[in-house]
Amino acid sequence: xxxxxxxxxxxxxxxxxxxxxxxxxxxxxxxxxxxxxxxxxxxxxxxxxxxxxxxxxxxxxxxxxxxxxxxxxxxxxxxxxxxxxxxxxxxxxxxxxxxxxxxxxxxxxxxxxxxxxxxxxxxxxxxxxxxxxxxxxxxxxxxxxxxxxxxxxxxxxxxxxxxxxxxxxxxxxxx
Amino acid sequence: xxxxxxxxxxxxxxxxxxxxxxxxxxxxxxxxxxxxxxxxxxxxxxxxxxxxxxxxxxxxxxxxxxxxxxxxxxxxxxxxxxxxxxxxxxxxxxxxxxxxxxxxxxxxxxxxxxxxxxxxxxxxxxxxxxxxxxxxxxxxxxxxxxxxxxxxxxxxxxxxxxxxxxxxxxxxxxxxxxxxxxxxxxxxxxxxxxxxxxxxxxxxxxxxxxxxxxxxxxxxxxxxxxxxxxxxxxxxxxxxxxxxxxxxxxxxxxxxxxxxxxxxxxxxxxxxxxxxxxxxxxxxxxxxxxxxxxxxxxxxxxxxxxxxxxxxxxxxxxxxxxxxxxxxxxxxxxxxxxxxxxxxxxxxxxxxxxxxxxxxxxxxxxxxxxxxxxxxxxxxxxxxxxxxxxxxxxxxxxxxxxxxxxxxxxxxxxxxxxxxxxxxxxxxxxxxxxxxxxxxxxxxxxxxxxx
Ligand SMILES: Cc1cc2nc3c(=O)[nH]c(=O)nc-3n(C[C@H](O)[C@H](O)[C@H](O)COP(=O)(O)O)c2cc1C
Ligand code: SF4
Ligand code: FES
Numbered sequence: 142x143x144x145x146x147x148x149x150x151x152x153x154x155x156x157x158x159x160x161x162x163x164x165x166x167x168x169x170x171x172x173x174x175x176x177x178x179x180x181x182x183x184x185x186x187x188x189x190x191x192x193x194x195x196x197x198x199x200x201x202x203x204x205x206x207x208x209x210x211x212x213x214x215x216x217x218x219x220x221x222x223x224x225x226x227x228x229x230x231x232x233x234x235x236x237x238x239x240x241x242x243x244x245x246x247x248x249x250x251x252x253x254x255x256x257x258x259x260x261x262x263x264x265x266x267x268x269x270x271x272x273x274x275x276x277x278x279x280x281x282x283x284x285x286x287x288x289x290x291x292x293x294x295x296x297x298x299x300x301x302x303x304x305x306x307x308x309x310x311x312x313x314x315x316x
Numbered sequence: 317x318x319x320x321x322x323x324x325x326x327x328x329x330x331x332x333x334x335x336x337x338x339x340x341x342x343x344x345x346x347x348x349x350x351x352x353x354x355x356x357x358x359x360x361x362x363x364x365x366x367x368x369x370x371x372x373x374x375x376x377x378x379x380x381x382x383x384x385x386x387x388x389x390x391x392x393x394x395x396x397x398x399x400x401x402x403x404x405x406x407x408x409x410x411x412x413x414x415x416x417x418x419x420x421x422x423x424x425x426x427x428x429x430x431x432x433x434x435x436x437x438x439x440x441x442x443x444x445x446x447x448x449x450x451x452x453x454x455x456x457x458x459x460x461x462x463x464x465x466x467x468x469x470x471x472x473x474x475x476x477x478x479x480x481x482x483x484x485x486x487x488x489x490x491x492x493x494x495x496x497x498x499x500x501x502x503x504x505x506x507x508x509x510x511x512x513x514x515x516x517x518x519x520x521x522x523x524x525x526x527x528x529x530x531x532x533x534x535x536x537x538x539x540x541x542x543x544x545x546x547x548x549x550x551x552x553x554x555x556x557x558x559x560x561x562x563x564x565x566x567x568x569x570x571x572x573x574x575x576x577x578x579x580x581x582x583x584x585x586x587x588x589x590x591x592x593x594x595x596x597x598x599x600x601x602x603x604x605x606x607x608x609x610x611x612x613x614x615x616x617x618x619x620x621x622x623x624x625x626x627x628x629x630x631x632x633x634x635x636x637x638x639x640x641x642x643x644x645x646x647x648x649x650x651x652x653x654x655x656x657x658x659x660x661x662x663x664x665x666x667x668x669x670x671x672x673x674x675x676x677x678x679x680x681x682x683x684x685x686x687x688x689x690x691x692x693x694x695x696x697x698x699x700x701x702x703x704x705x706x707x708x709x710x711x712x713x714x715x716x717x718x719x720x721x722x723x724x725x726x727x728x729x730x731x732x733x734x735x736x737x738x739x740x741x742x743x744x745x746x747x748x749x750x751x752x753x754x755x756x757x758x759x760x761x762x763x764x765x766x767x
Contacts, residue, residue, distance in 0.1 A: 176480045177502075178394075178520055184502035185485055189444075213502070224504040224664075225485035227444045239445075243406045244606060244654050245563035245640055252746075256753065265757075281488065281658055282406040282606075283445050286563035286638070287570055296447045 146268075148231055150201075156232065158202040160195030163210070170210065180211050184221055187211060188228055197237065198229040226280070234269040234276035238311065239293045242279040245286035250303070254290050255279065257304030258311070275311060323573040324549065324557050325533055329417040335452045338459040341420040347465055349540035353428045354473045356539075361432040365535065367543045369555045373410075374400055374491075374528030375605065375636045377554075377624045384525060386515035387433050393522040397430050397438035398500060398514075401529045402484055402491035404443055406606035406658060407638030410559035411529035413571055415442060415449035418533070419456035425532035426479050427465065428539055433525050436476050440529075441496050444485040453481045488662035492714045493526040494518075495664065506664055507714035528636075530559055551577035554623035554634070562589040564641035565596070574622060576634075581611075581627070582618040585641055596643040600731065603627055604635020606655050607719035609726035610648075632726070648731035649738045650746040652723060653681045659720035670717035673704030677724055684735055687743030694735045698728045 148156075169190055174183040187210070191203050199207075199222055208215040222228040229237075240255050255266055258277055262270045269276045275294075285291045288300020292307065299310050323329075328344040330336055341347070353361055366381030387395055399422070403411040414422055426438040442450050457479050460466045468476045482500050489495045490505035497518055499505040518524020534556055538546045550556045554576045563569045567590030574584070581603055585591065592598050598613045603622075609632040611617040620626040627634040642651060656678040665671045680697045683689045701724040705717030712718075728735060738744045743751070 176478075179501070182500060182502040182520075185499065186483060189483055189485070211502075217503075221502070221504055225444070225487050227486035242654075243658055244651060245407055245569075247654050248564045248640075248642060248646065248651070252750070280445070280486075281661065282404065282408075284403050284409045284412050284443070286407055286409050286561060286640075289563055289569065293445070298448075 153231070154201045156200065158195060158200035163191075163203075163206045166190060166194060167210075174211070181213050184211055184213065184218065185225075188218075188222065192228060197233045197235075198231060204230070232269075235274050236276075236294050236314075238275050238277045239280035239283065240266070240277065240307075241281070241283045241285070241289070241291050243282035245282070246290040249289045251290040253304050254292070254302050254307045257308055261308045262311075274316075277311075322557075322575070324537060325421065325530070325559060326413060326418065326573050329413070332413070332416060335416060335455065336418050336420060338420060338456070338463060341418070345540060346420055346536075347424055347463075349536035349538075350424055350427055350465060351471065353431055353539050354471055354475065358432045358434060361428060361539060364538055364543055365432065368538050368546050369552070370531065370534055370538065370546075371554065371624065372528055373530035373534075373558070373636070374493075375405070375607070375633075377634075380527060380531050383515060383527070384429075384433050386513065387523045387525060388516055389434075391523065394437070395433055395435040396519045396522055396524040397426060397433060397435045398493075398496060398519065398524055398526045399426055399438060399440040399529055399532050400491060400493065400496060400526055401440055401442040401446075401449070402488075402496060403446075403529070403636075404488040404491050405636050405638060406655070407561065407563055407602065407640040408605045408636045409561045409563075410571055410637060412446060412449055413559060414529055414533045415446065416452050419452045420460065421533045421536060422453070422529060423456050423460050423479055424465070425535040427460075427470065427477050428535045429525070429527065429532055430477050430479075431475070433523075435525070436478065438477075438479045439482045439500050439519070440479060441482045441484060441490070441500060443490070444483050450481055450483050457481060487664075488658075489664045489714075489716060492716065495714065496526065497524065504664070506666055507716075509713055549575040549577075551621075551623060553577075553625040558622065558634075558637055560584060560622065560637040560639060562639045562641065564639075565593050565643035565646070566641045567591055567593050576622045579622050580619055581622055581630075581639070584622060584639055585618070589639075589641070592641070592643050594643070596645065598641065599644045599646050600642040600648065600651075602632075602638075602640040602642075602723070604633045605638035606640065606658065607722060608633040608635045609722050610730060611726075612730040633722075647738070647744045647746050648727050648734040649681065649685050649744045652727045653678070653685045653744075655723050656681050656720060659716065663716060667712040667717070669704055669706055670712045673700075673717050674720050676700055677704060677720055681724075684738050685744045685747050687738070687741075687747060689735075689739045691736065691739050693739065694728060694732060697735075698725065701725050701728075 208218045291300040370380045371377040487505045490499045494508040495505040514524045558576045561571045620630045660674040660678040663674045707715045
């Protein structure tokens with residue numbers, strides 16, 4: 142559950158769509174499409190490639206280009222993006238932090254970790270730090286319950302957190 | 317009876333953070349089963365799996381060999397295998413052990429399963445939250461392809477087989493088998509009405525067999541070592557080993573591979589996981605992942621072997637073997653609220669008794685948690701739970717809502733005193749300890765909204 146302030150759709154389109162051009166991504170995308178008997182099936186893996194290559198979110202232009210590439214309606218692409226929590230249709234910080242809020246982590250202090258991060262960065266869960274470095278979200282069980290309470294920073298995993306170690310981890314990463 | 321060597325699935329597995337390479341897997345007997353399997357007919361492989369009695373490890377425990385026989389013959393359509401590595405059930409992290417540490421075992425299992433059911437393509441669905449696991453599987457598949465275990469001519473047999481990794485993107489419902497199919501086809505992860513069953517009409521309306529990661533990872537062991545050897549662990553009810561994850565209030569949260577017939581829930585908690593942390597006592601345990609009934613600290617609940625049948629007799633389910641342990645200080649209202657938030661958030665919204673019902677459950681528990689509850693709300697919650705879900709009676713498409721009902725009913729049944737105390741005492745102790753912060757936040761948001 143996030144409480145991020147959403148950017149107005151008209152404003153979103155005005156933001157720059159950074160990263161490689163769609164033509165530059167085709168070399169990576171075509172072999173993925175070939176894995177499926179129907180083009181439309183490649184939507185999730187294609188969105189992943191585009192999101193990763195282009196600043197971690199799916200700009201309206203990216204959505205248009207993906208829809209065209211897979212020959213599916215743009216509304217379908219939008220519908221899929223909004224269904225999955227890991228696809229972003231809004232700008233995010235340079236790294237996305239997900240703090241697990243589910244039972245095994247809650248039992249071992251996840252709430253205190255989230256409180257500490259909110260207080261330290263002065264944001265609510267779901268928000269982005271003022272320097273644009275991190276978007277800090279809550280997530281459901283990350284499948285790392287043996288290192289509860291835990292969080293992921295993109296592909297990094299951090300476990301057995303305390304409120305102090307969580308803050309220190311985020312502040313201590315190379316800028 | 318010969319002593320069973322442990323572990324079996326994780327034999328030779330490197331520690332977490334390291335992936336077993338193809339060379340290491342081969343040195344450990346890897347791809348010998350495939351060699352054997354290619355010399356057998358598909359029906360012979362299916363028969364072996366049938367004879368072991370291997371039951372699905374995704375939660376429901378359906379016999380894998382039997383499911384495979386449901387694929388209709390000669391439909392003229394391709395057949396698919398879909399391997400379920402969504403593993404999003406709270407408390408479960410067992411499939412990740414296979415995916416990250418011994419991915420070739422899963423690849424070999426998928427190839428053998430394809431061979432048995434007449435498929436030439438398998439999709440392995442892995443949750444998006446496992447980027448490391450996805451990379452491990454991609455690398456394993458690439459290695460297997462380069463070595464000729466995959467591709468147009470598997471080990472020179474002339475038979476074609478490919479395995480592709482499909483990454484999810486954050487949605488629990490994609491673990492439901494037909495939700496997973498919708499997701500592989502490129503859509504929202506909406507579950508589908510059964511029948512038709514996926515074995516008849518699955519991916520792209522073609523016959524599709526869906527099995528859990530751990531289920532498929534057992535197949536190479538069966539083919540390589542034979543039925544009798546494989547069955548030397550477990551019992552008639554739950555043959556084979558089980559991977560179990562233990563988390564919550566234990567000294568050593570861990571995953572283990574056990575002989576389910578020879579290991580009790582008490583041993584899992586107190587021996588393998590080192591007992592309850594901070595010198596405290598056990599209050600409650602959820603044995604099979606968040607969707608199954610909670611058990612109280614009673615000998616008749618704990619001193620039972622970890623088989624499907626025995627845990628069921630004890631009043632719960634072994635499910636996907638995610639053991640969540642709670643100590644004596646746990647407020648069960650707070651724990652249940654956490655689970656209800658989860659199910660409400662993860663409902664895909666197609667069916668009213670689930671979309672609305674999980675919301676009611678969350679609201680009612682929240683009311684008690686936040687000190688707004690009345691004494692009659694405890695019974696109300698229990699009664700409302702009876703109206704939520706109902707997949708078995710055709711009221712909902714899938715079992716997600718029923719998965720919220722099982723914890724609710726059992727939490728009230730065994731821990732009613734916690735709910736009544738929360739009503740009487742102005743809320744859950746967890747709420748009361750945070751009340752000042754919650755109120756402060758509400759106030760600042762109200763100010764923010766007024767601007
Ligand atoms: C809401 C819901 C979530 C599920 N999540 C998973 C999952 O993450 N992994 C899994 O293997 N099975 C999951 N299942 C069970 C699958 O629907 C299916 O029974 C299983 O993948 C079949 O494989 P098996 O027979 O080998 O166990 C889930 C079921 C439901 C109702
Ligand atoms: S029961 Fe719930 S999760 Fe399952 S299909 Fe219906 S609304 Fe979706
Ligand atoms: S509950 Fe937090 S990782 Fe599983």
